[in-house]
Amino acid sequence: MDIKTLKCHGSGNDFILIDEITNDYNFSEEDRVEITKNLCDRKMSVGADGVLFVLNSSKGHGRMRIFNADGSEPEMCGNGLRCVGRYVMELVNKKEVLIETMKTVYTVKKVENIFKGVATIEIIIDSVSFEAADLPMISHEHEVSMKKIEKLSDTLLFSAISITNPHLVAIVDEISEGQLQEVGYKANNTPEILPKGVNVNFVKVIDSQNIYVKTYERGVGLTKACGTGMTASVISAVINGKCAMNEEINIFNDGGMIKCTVCNNDKGYFVKFVGNATYQFTGNFKYTKPLPKHPIHYDYDSYKAETECYEKMFLYTREIIKKVL
Incomplete structure (x- = not known):
């Protein structure tokens, strides 16, 4: 089975996104854990903090399942949600979408770029508890x-x-x-x-x-x-x-x-939460069991201009930090 991937990040928190809305992969839970552990290994594969599986939803325009590098599934990921939100907005051609997560549904929308050339997404986070x-x-x-x-x-x-x-x-x-x-x-x-x-x-x-x-x-x-x-x-x-x-x-x-x-x-x-959702590059791999080492074939130039814009923003933030820390 050929799997298409998209490497992306929010504030440097990087992910591999796999679209299950337009691709009928039919992963088992064991598949998701194995794929995540393999692809997130920075020594043996592309490397990432987690894998974002984007699925159909009965409660919104899409559903996000996020798996951490160790194969565990957290309830939510704000940086990942921005990336998924952007991807689904482009998929359905809307500037605002509802994304279902494990425990709730979030409104995600495109807003004015935080920096020139840096795609920027806003999330309203209202699931706050002090208990x-x-x-x-x-x-x-x-x-x-x-x-x-x-x-x-x-x-x-x-x-x-x-x-x-x-x-x-x-x-x-x-x-x-x-x-x-x-x-x-x-x-x-x-x-x-x-x-x-x-x-x-x-x-x-x-x-x-x-x-x-x-x-x-x-x-x-x-x-x-x-x-x-x-x-x-x-x-x-x-x-x-x-x-x-x-x-x-x-x-x-x-x-x-x-x-x-x-x-x-x-x-x-x-909280109104605004930040980047940056695409880095695309890749694909053939899913076999067990997964081979270095399974993904990359196209590093697929979002080169976008990556360079974020790098300029990153350097800008470092200059600010030097003055205050």
Whole structure:
């Protein structure tokens, strides 16, 4: 069976997209896990943080299933959702679509480019919960806000936030990658507190309109960016008085930047989440069992101009960061 793929990314969080709307692949669950583990291996294959399977939906214009590099399936992925949203919009020739995920349906729409030549997508994220049980997290407190979790760290203060995906957020003076790696590993190997694991985010507040976020992603490890992680982080920054409600905030990460506006209404918090959805290149492979090493044949020039535009944006964000960090 010949499989067509599209390499894409949101804020450097990269994925391999497989279209099951126009292609009748009939994958089993075992197929999805095997394909994901193989294609995401950066040493033996094209490499990615995850695979986006795009399917038909009875609730919207398309359905996203995201598998992490280790074969696990998270509830949601903000960066991946932007890529899937763009792909489905182009498929159905609309500027706004509904995309079904594991637990809810999101409105995704095309907006003004965040940078010249960089395709930009907005998502409204309203599935925000502060209940520890929604992570799930075993705690004697209903909500965990700026609290120590002794088994993870004796100095950091964590806030627990679910954006469908589970997150712990710590606001820090300086981001230590080594410390984040250590805390992230502990958080995903302490089932008596976090039975299903968790994403861990370190946030450095630059000023009231700019923050820097780095994430240890469950099932992936340290990643250039995590969409729901950046969302949880900016919510935490706003709630703790570091950034303002109803104002656009720049969120920088190792892969670039996004823009978020945290809002509140009678239903609770919601976030306008704006960032790139960049295509990198296409590829194809013949699916056999077991999959061979280096299975994909690439066309690296298929989206060369688009990739170059994002690279210019990335370099622009690095220049900004040099001045403030």
